[in-house]
Amino acid sequence: MGLITRKQFIQRSGMALMGAPVLSALAPLTSFSACSTDTDPLSMAADEAFWNSIRQLYTLDDKVINLNNGGVSPQPLPVQNGHIERYRRCNLAPSYFMWRKVDQEREPLRERLAQLVHVSNEEIAINRNATEGLNTIIFGLNLSPGDEVVLSPYDYPHMLNAWRQRELRDGLKLNYVQLDLPMEDDDATVERYREAITPKTKVIHITHVINWTGQIMPVKRITEMAKAKGCEVVVDAAHSFIHLPIDLRDIGCDYAATSLHKWLCAPFGTGMMFIRKEKIGKVWPLLGNHEPQSDDIRKFESLGTRSFAAEMAIHDALDFHDTIGQDRRSARFRHLRTYWTDKVRDVKNIRFYTSHEDRFAGGMSTVGIEGWEAEEMVGHLFETRGLHTTPVKWEQVNGVRISPHLYTAKAELDLLVDELTLMAKR
Numbered sequence: 007m008g009l010i011t012r013k014q015f016i017q018r019s020g021m022a023l024m025g026a027p028v029l030s031a032l033a034p035l036t037s038f039s040a041c042s043t044d045t046d047p048l049s050m051a052a053d054e055a056f057w058n059s060i061r062q063l064y065t066l067d068d069k070v071i072n073l074n075n076g077g078v079s080p081q082p083l084p085v086q087n088g089h090i091e092r093y094r095r096c097n098l099a100p101s102y103f104m105w106r107k108v109d110q111e112r113e114p115l116r117e118r119l120a121q122l123v124h125v126s127n128e129e130i131a132i133n134r135n136a137t138e139g140l141n142t143i144i145f146g147l148n149l150s151p152g153d154e155v156v157l158s159p160y161d162y163p164h165m166l167n168a169w170r171q172r173e174l175r176d177g178l179k180l181n182y183v184q185l186d187l188p189m190e191d192d193d194a195t196v197e198r199y200r201e202a203i204t205p206k207t208k209v210i211h212i213t214h215v216i217n218w219t220g221q222i223m224p225v226k227r228i229t230e231m232a233k234a235k236g237c238e239v240v241v242d243a244a245h246s247f248i249h250l251p252i253d254l255r256d257i258g259c260d261y262a263a264t265s266l267h268k269w270l271c272a273p274f275g276t277g278m279m280f281i282r283k284e285k286i287g288k289v290w291p292l293l294g295n296h297e298p299q300s301d302d303i304r305k306f307e308s309l310g311t312r313s314f315a316a317e318m319a320i321h322d323a324l325d326f327h328d329t330i331g332q333d334r335r336s337a338r339f340r341h342l343r344t345y346w347t348d349k350v351r352d353v354k355n356i357r358f359y360t361s362h363e364d365r366f367a368g369g370m371s372t373v374g375i376e377g378w379e380a381e382e383m384v385g386h387l388f389e390t391r392g393l394h395t396t397p398v399k400w401e402q403v404n405g406v407r408i409s410p411h412l413y414t415a416k417a418e419l420d421l422l423v424d425e426l427t428l429m430a431k432r
């Protein structure tokens with residue numbers, strides 16, 4: 007294993023060391039590089055020394071163990087530094103540096119984001135979060151009274167609310183697909199969506215990875231089925247982007263959006279939206295543009311003054327991502343989930359709302375305990391062990407969601423395991 011110490015990383019910044027360099031391209035911004043000779047994502051997923059070196063790039067609080075990275079993730083130092091450096095530059099003369107200089111990084115950024123999800127750069131708009139992107143799509147679609155939309159009660163509340171607003175205002179009809187999480191039979195899942203479609207259905211809204219439990223949905227199969235029936239498909243990719251490898255062209259959906267401050271660790275308040283090229287002209291921008299019916303994706307970027315420094319530091323998050331690699335990242339997420347869930351899955355009174363199979367879950371898992379309410383669990387885990395988690399009390403789910411990130415140490419997950427085991431005995 008070709009790992010070196012953090013001090014050595016700093017000293018040798020930028021040098022490709024022995025074996026396959028995993029983190030050397032970060033050097034210019036961070037004075038940091040690291041490498042591992044291990045290139046197989048699965049064996050690297052278990053390489054604690056390597057991941058501990060990644061942990062050193064994060065500025066963590068020593069009293070709060072953050073196991074809610076699904077909500078929003080911290081940025082590693084290369085991203086913080088890139089952001090701050092641009093922010094300072096913008097402050098030298100904002101309208102000059104922000105609009106004439108920093109903004110020049112936008113088109114290359116669009117291209118990089120598009121490549122990551124395997125679509126054209128002419129199909130990607132950069133915005134502030136998944137809520138903004140999906141609301142733009144939901145409110146921008148031309149739909150008439152009586153048109154139907156298929157969605158699930160497990161979709162994200164902001165999107166459910168957006169569709170409900172259209173139901174109230176425009177007379178749309180919403181048909182909800184009931185899911186019993188975890189769903190471990192893709193045929194059955196696709197069937198439930200198929201059954202909800204009627205001749206009046208125009209749109210299917212799917213959450214690729216359900217935030218409440220981390221359930222991975224068979225989004226490609228649902229899309230294929232729905233498109234064969236003439237429906238358009240909107241994908242909420244907030245929890246799939248970077249968490250899993252994602253290929254929007256292969257999925258075949260028409261619209262998608264994600265936040266970049268979740269699994270990518272880009273600055274807070276950064277997101278992107280995908281609209282299939284031939285559909286762009288028909289979607290109205292949520293924030294008006296001088297050519298609202300244009301087929302230029304940039305019409306969705308009339309967002310007014312915002313932090314261009316944060317937006318352009320997405321480049322740094324992409325550099326960080328590239329040097330680790332998608333496969334290693336996804337493998338580590340799964341490895342961490344399996345690490346702690348395997349230790350408690352057979353403990354009496356513990357119940358999982360998330361599958362233990364990799365086909366259906368990435369790094370997140372939601373666990374409940376007989377006799378405990380979600381909020382009580384969250385409070386207890388924090389008070390006893392400093393573990394910060396998020397409650398999930400939604401539909402049939404009553405538990406806490408655990409979402410580690412690349413910097414999470416197994417010793418932290420051991421604390422979780424110990425406390426859950428004690429709680430289950432009470």
Ligand SMILES: Cc1ncc(COP(=O)(O)O)c(C=O)c1O
Pocket residue numbers: 076077135136137138162164213215216217242244245265
């Ligand atoms: C599935 C899903 N979609 C959308 C969002 C909204 O993300 P944001 O608040 O970054 O817009 C979230 C946030 O957690 C989510 O879990």
